[in-house]
Amino acid sequence: MPFYATREGKRSLYAAYMLRIYVTLTNMGFAVSLPVICRQFNALEWYAVILVIGSTASTVISAFTGKAVAIFGRKNAALFFTAGTAVLSVFCALSRSLPMFIAGYFFMYLFSGAAGTMPVNILVDSTDPGERPKFMSFYSIMNNMGNLIGPVLGGLVTDLLGFHFTPFYPLPLAAAALYLVITCYREPDVQRESIRTLDYGGSALLIGGIGSLLVFLNLGGDSYPWTSPVIIGLAMMFIMCLILFILQERHSRNPVVPLRMFRIPSFTMANILIPLILPQMQLSNQFTLLLVQAGMGRSAASSGTYAIPKTAGIILMSFLFGRWISYHHRYQKRFILMSGAIIGTMELCMGLSAGLAFFPVLMYLFEFVLGIGESMYYMTLYPLYQRNLRPDEMPTGISIQFLLALLSISLTSTVYGIILSASGNDIMKAYPVMCFTTLIPTGIYMLVAFFGLRSPARDQDDLKIWRPHGYDAVSR
Numbered sequence: 294m295p296f297y298a299t300r301e302g303k304r305s306l307y308a309a310y311m312l313r314i315y316v317t318l319t320n321m322g323f324a325v326s327l328p329v330i331c332r333q334f335n336a337l338e339w340y341a342v343i344l345v346i347g348s349t350a351s352t353v354i355s356a357f358t359g360k361a362v363a364i365f366g367r368k369n370a371a372l373f374f375t376a377g378t379a380v381l382s383v384f385c386a387l388s389r390s391l392p393m394f395i396a397g398y399f400f401m402y403l404f405s406g407a408a409g410t411m412p413v414n415i416l417v418d419s420t421d422p423g424e425r426p427k428f429m430s431f432y433s434i435m436n437n438m439g440n441l442i443g444p445v446l447g448g449l450v451t452d453l454l455g456f457h458f459t460p461f462y463p464l465p466l467a468a469a470a471l472y473l474v475i476t477c478y479r480e481p482d483v484q485r486e487s488i489r490t491l492d493y494g495g496s497a498l499l500i501g502g503i504g505s506l507l508v509f510l511n512l513g514g515d516s517y518p519w520t521s522p523v524i525i526g527l528a529m530m531f532i533m534c535l536i537l538f539i540l541q542e543r544h545s546r547n548p549v550v551p552l553r554m555f556r557i558p559s560f561t562m563a564n565i566l567i568p569l570i571l572p573q574m575q576l577s578n579q580f581t582l583l584l585v586q587a588g589m590g591r592s593a594a595s596s597g598t599y600a601i602p603k604t605a606g607i608i609l610m611s612f613l614f615g616r617w618i619s620y621h622h623r624y625q626k627r628f629i630l631m632s633g634a635i636i637g638t639m640e641l642c643m644g645l646s647a648g649l650a651f652f653p654v655l656m657y658l659f660e661f662v663l664g665i666g667e668s669m670y671y672m673t674l675y676p677l678y679q680r681n682l683r684p685d686e687m688p689t690g691i692s693i694q695f696l697l698a699l700l701s702i703s704l705t706s707t708v709y710g711i712i713l714s715a716s717g718n719d720i721m722k723a724y725p726v727m728c729f730t731t732l733i734p735t736g737i738y739m740l741v742a743f744f745g746l747r748s749p750a751r752d753q754d755d756l757k758i759w760r761p762h763g764y765d766a767v768s769r
Contacts, residue, residue, distance in 0.1 A: 301477040302419050308473035309415040310435040311466055316409045317439025318463040319382050322447030326456040328586045334391040344706045349507050350399050351406025352699040356499055356549055358407045359692030367480040371411040372471055377404035379467050382460035410695050417687050418481055426618045426676045430611035433671030444600045481684050495541045495549045502534030550693055562745055563678030568701030569738035570670055572731050573636045580709055588721040602657045606664025618672050626746045628669045635666030637735040644728030
């Protein structure tokens with residue numbers, strides 16, 4: 294009997310789903326209250342900057358989550374990161390000044406970025422590869438239930454009680470999930486690494502590279518001209534860190550990002566496609582809330598209702614096709630292409646109709662269709678990068694996927710912030726430009742998926758790239 298069919302296996306899956314909902318509830322609760330927080334601190338111009346701070350923290354920590362899991366174990370990592378998210382979210386909400394809030398927000402997203410990878414680890418450990426698309430579709434349902442409940446409840450709490458109470462209502466869910474992790478979750482029997490094996494050089498280069506890139510994008514053209522020595526220096530620092538990081542990872546015995554994993558075609562293709570499609574979700578999840586509140590003049594609770602149709606679309610598609618796609622892998626490429634086509638079409642429609650009198654009503658329809666496109670992403674691209682990884686490679690693979698995904702979100706938030714600033718912080722003017730800008734990665738996504746996706750039978754073929762120093766091909 295497979296583990297997921299046992300009592301402990303089912304409860305482990307429940308724990309994974311509950312953890313996913315908790316992290317999403319916390320993040321979306323703060324997302325819907327962030328415009329209110331900025332207005333109360335009289336600092337609306339900090340909105341995009343705070344988003345970048347949070348996404349940067351999540352991006353940096355995601356690179357080290359796989360190593361932390363290898364050192365301390367999956368169960369201990371899940372407990373530590375989830376508990377840290379809970380404590381820091383309360384600190385963030387109780388902050389009485391903008392600097393305290395920003396500091397709490399940064400550290401909260403450090404922990405929540407790591408905690409967000411743990412449900413996938415638990416789900417992968419508790420299921421068989423052939424059945425995984427079905428369980429990943431359930432995972433997407435739970436994630437988007439959080440995307441639905443988070444804005445609605447977070448908006449109600451913010452409107453009725455104030456943003457200081459936002460993180461408290463999800464805490465019982467986190468406690469129940471951690472109890473199930475402690476009592477039921479059975480982590481794989483793999484050898485833990487010594488803490489002495491941490492790649493300090495690669496870690497420093499990765500943090501320096503990501504940090505310099507995001508600071509470069511946030512300061513360029515605003516605080517400093519693009520041709521100023523500061524901006525040029527940051528760009529050169531990013532390029533230097535990137536080159537040295539690749540060289541370091543190729544020669545390191547215990548790299549933060551093992552480049553040899555990119556020789557697996559399914560893993561490589563998934564990690565190219567996922568960052569290309571995530572900017573659209575960032576636009577829908579974050580800046581649409583700002584549009585509804587600051588542009589349309591709706592309340593925080595009212596803005597949360599725009600998550601309902603998208604969640605309904607995701608749930609509908611997941612129930613209809615989640616199990617089916619598990620047994621029909623030959624349709625995977627079609628679903629991946631359809632997701633890009635649907636999302637790209639909705640971006641175009643939202644950009645063209647923004648500002649029209651009936652746009653608030655159309656948004657409900659657009660969000661529903663976007664949910665259909667996003668469900669295809671969860672059912673196809675998520676299982677794709679996991680398909681040919683060994684159990685001991687899985688935490689690192691998940692960590693790499695989250696790193697690239699969150700980095701794309703950080704870059705997208707920065708670009709949207711630049712567009713918003715250039716529009717004089719007028720979201721009604723900036724939103725159509727954001728929609729049209731997002732068509733660029735969507736088009737690249739479609740081209741890469743059409744020409745680059747391979748059949749499942751060929752996913753095992755070695756791409757013969759990223760040959761690390763001393764790598765033995767037989768070890769794969």
